[in-house]
Amino acid sequence: MPFVNRDGSEIYYETHGDGPALLFCSVTGLDHQAWKFHQVPEFSRDHQVILFDYRGTGKSSKNIQNYTIKMFTDDAAAILDHLNVEQAIVCGHSMGGVVAQLLTLDYPSKVKKLILASSGSAHPGAHGIPLAMCRDMVRDGFENYIRKHTIETGWTKEFVAKNPELIERFLQVRMSGIAPLENYLYFVLARQTHDHTDRLKEITAPTLVFVGDDENHGATDNTHWAAAHQLAKAIPKAKLVVLPGEGHHYLATNPAAAHKAIRDFIKQE
DSSP states (O other), X not given: OOEEEETTEEEEEEEESSSSEEEEEOSTTBOSGGGGTTHHHHHTTTSEEEEEOOTTSTTSOOOOOOOOHHHHHHHHHHHHHHTTOSOEEEEEETHHHHHHHHHHHHSGGGEEEEEEESOOSBOSSOSSSOHHHHHHHHHHOHHHHHHHXXXXXXXXXXXXXXXXXXXXXXXXXXXXXXXXXXXXXXXXXXXXXXXXXXXXXXXXXXXXEEXXXXXOOSSTTSSHHHHHHHHHHHSTTEEEEEETTOOTTHHHXXXXXXXXXXXXXXXXX
């Protein structure tokens, strides 16, 4: 199996197709598998699609570490170097978007274009391990918590009601690829304590920002909706696309509009 060894950890990666490099960075504590629903079939037709498992997930090393966004970013850069990819289009979803931004900031020559799906420069929530999340995990169990949280944030109630088999198939892939509980908590800590908001103006790569219009829950300054709008305002060459009727996981279950916008964005000079 293909691995890159960095700092004593083996980082698993896959490539699909040929053409300009397109690197995907996953959500919190999840391996590469969700991208195989739609993005690999769609973009491997004319791109070299690169997927990888964060350390602590999938086929990468599961050693317990104090993970950081910088650590995941450097792992991604090492994979690009290993593959002799000088420059890639980089797409990140949620926490993966934070990794993609930091890759653009710390390795600007490696990123041709940046695509950010429902992401921010810092997590739209409390710093540290959220006590409410821990309470719900203790009450419901880790797997039940992840399933419930994914459904509540991922789609509208109408979409869930109309597509139970699709939702269940995604949940099965998500649960099979998610980090073990202890690793997952370190992912959450890495996500909740990182913030590079003051560096957003340094991003010079053309940037596409997505968010679903159903992600505007709760306080207006504490949502993926608000975080995406902040990115679009602060990054000099950013364009914002709001996807009607979508929650957090449109890329996995209802990606047509996002794919069209991505292809249009890639074609632009």
